[in-house]
Amino acid sequence: MKMLFTCFAVATLFGGTTFAQTIQNVQQSGNPSSARPVTLPAIFPAPVSIEAGKGAIVLGKSVVLIVPAGTDTTSVHLMQSILKAAGVETIATAKQLPSVLDRPYIMLGTTDVAMVRATLTKRGIVPDNNTEGYTVSSEVMNNGALITLAGHDADGLFHAVQTFRQLLMRPFISSLVIKDHPAMPIRGTIEGFYGKPWSMTDREKHLNFLATVKANTYVYSPKDDPYARDRWRDAYPDATLSELGKLVAAARKNHINFVYAISPGPTVCFSDSSDLRALETKFKALRSIGVSSFYVALDDIEYTKWNCDQDKTTFGPSGAEAAGIAQSRLLNQLQAHLKSVDPSAPPLIMVPTEYYDAKESPYKAALRKNLDSQVVVQWTGTDVVPPAISVPDARAATKAFGRKTLLWDNYPVNDYGESTGRLLLAPYLRREAGLSGELAGILSNPMNQEAPSRVAVTGVAAFAWNDKGYDAERIWIAAARELAGGDEQATAALLTFFDTQHLAPTFGSQPWQVQAPKLKVMLDGVRDAIANGNDDTRHRAITDLIQYAAAFAGAPDIIRSGTVDTAFAQEARPWLDAMQLWGKALQLTAAGLQAADHGSIAAERYFANAKRFAAQAAAIRSIPGATRFDGPIKVADGVLDDFIANAPKLIVLPLGEGAGVAEK
Structure with a gap:
């Protein structure tokens, strides 16, 4: 990051108009005390680049939005709600910038829109052109100001608005240019714990939270949903499907990919065409409520025995290699089916039966040889609850599974014996910078307690967004401040509490983070x-x-x-x-x-x-x-x-x- 300490220009509101002063004008008016340096804001996750310029902006009570046709409506609505929460009383609209600005103007759009691109070009700004990338610029102009939020795509624009939300937490907006994009394509959580699942209300709150930390994925995989595991062949009751539909809509509003996971492993017959059709039928029902991304969980099952005689006839005696071949066949058929129904659908995701190390084995070799290369494979690291994950670890997993893996990080999940009586509220640590080059992404497995899970998940999302710029301690404090609504006394109280829940156990005798x-x-x-x-x-x-x-x-x-x-x-x-x-x-x-x-x-x-x-x-x-x-x-x-x-x-x-x- 480049920090430039510059002079301060303030735009304040007088009688419904915005008045901006340069530092020279302030000094000439005999008020040098108003001259103070512009401080660079702290944005979380850390942006790829942020550079402060000269001057700063106070929005006042009236702003004008310039929104090109076709701009993502969820981003526009979010911007309007953020402005109102910040005290803006009048939000006018305009089709283009006037020659002279008399108040703050905010332009929202994607960089494929000529007006947005031209606005950045005039300032000499080359926009971020990465997937989900965005550019934010702000400057004092005339007697007003111009703030431009430009997304490479609709997701990028939504992330830009989330960054703007953080900028408005300060009394002024620095003149600056932010260019940003995620390091990992998949970032978020998998509700994959045992025990009491989250309520639908919990899940909707979690989706709203994920949006604020620029995550983009939520996997619905509660172990105790009978229609996703024990009774996976059965259709969801209409009422449950309707509730899931509301959740999918909430995810879409937050630019989160809602992934539906099914766990047929305990009873599935891999070679039975009727079981394949049952899975396709279940996915069809989920597509009817807006789900387009699917996941097959084959974790925590036995592969030393078949569930049906037909598999023995088809694949031979049970065992690790035979299981890998059988699973690959079923998953390949599902992947082909999903693409035939929707060519734009994200690839199928799976978690293998051997998900907890990167050691070579007959099972992994079978997946590597037989599984469609488009299918995404999840991996929990060097253990079920790994104390650390390094770049060489991830590289070994890539070699073992024949593709970059999607990390299922079992933190801060607390559904195992060693975590009894604990909330896991430590910073997200001991994941090596550079993992973005070796992973398809990271999904955190959170706790049964949704709101406390946000502390660690904030760190997971920040690391996945920018692992090389990740600062665990600063993100930990930022998570506390967000939960506290910005109140410093409450933030301090939370950090004191977090410290008492700092221990992070593993399945072994030595925790991977110390207590208090x-x-x-x-x-x-x-x-x-x-x-x-x-x-x-x-x-x-x-x-x-x-x-x-x-x-x-x-x-x-x-x-x-x-x-x-x-x-x-x-x-x-x-x-x-x-x-x-x-x-x-x-x-x-x-x-x-x-x-x-x-x-x-x-x-x-x-x-x-x-x-x-x-x-x-x-x-x-x-x-x-x-x-x-x-x-x-x-x-x-x-x-x-x-x-x-x-x-x-x-x-x-x-x-x-x-x-x-x-x-x-």
């Missing part, structure tokens, strides 16, 4: 100050702990106050309840340390009450049925509980009056 790293640094500092500091250092550390404990204990109420997305607070309820109790225990622990530091036997009472609150916090359990495994809630476990348990040993009361009481 920021809290641990703070508590370790207290320990060190008590053990090695002088009196002033020790007193100051304990005073700081008292202040921190108060903020920690108060964070849940801030999160539940209504500023933060209410769905987040509802779905995180037991964790917030437990955090509040742990916070009280920490407050009492800090008070106990302060009392002990002053030689007071009151320390014993504080520590005893802290232990009582800690026990209450540890007894809180997850919401029954909300996740696949119910269990006790974990909050900064191994860090906070350890400190509270061991704090009474950090300071020993001096010998003398009351010491015996303190030692009982």
